[in-house]
Amino acid sequence: MSGDQRSQSGARQRLLISLPLILFAGLALVFLMRLYGGDPSKLPSALVGKPIPEFTISAVGGLLDKGVQVKGFSTADLRGSKVSLVNFWASWCPPCRAEHPYLMELGNRTDIALFGVNQKDDPENARRFLGLHGNPFFKTGADPKGRVSIDWGVYGLPETFVVDAQGIIRYKHVGPITEDSLKRLEPEIEAAKQPLTR
Secondary structure, three states: OOHHHHHHHHHHHHHHHHHHHHHHHHHHHHHHHHHHHOOHHHOOOOOOOOEOOOOEEOEOOOOEEOOEEOOOEEHHHHOOOOEEEEEEEOOOOHHHHHHHHHHHHHHOOOOEEEEEEEEOOOHHHHHHHHHHHOOOOOEEEEEOOOHHHHHOOOOOOOEEEEEOOOOEEEEEEEOOOOHHHHHHHHHHHHHHOOOOOO
């Protein structure tokens, strides 16, 4: 083998050895850009602009409001005269605890209806959580196996959807609601009060 052939062979080996490192570095760069430069609350949702999935969920077991069992809800409950917010939450989720005061604020509004979907949670823990922090929800149901959450395209908790009176998903917020995200959520709620133009 000549010196040129050995040189080319060595260059190919170095390229083959460094290729995985180059690919890893590229993927790491993309990940870091998304992590620090992108807004995770703007994850795309294939359901925005489409009707809500058909579902029925039962109540969180033993959850009472003024001595009366709180009812679950279904697709039909989200169609009516008001804009609905559907919040997916759990007592074991730290960001859900952080957003809860803002949900209490939203739950006091009369122009919207706030619904809760308690995902993969122990009913006793869910009742304790709402008893301790307050129940902001007009209705809240249990999704013990996460099937409803999957149908809604939920990535993780918490997530909140804005649904217009016709049952069309108009906006999806990923992550906890904060003071800043309330400012972004408000125009989406107002827009959902207007009929969609096609």
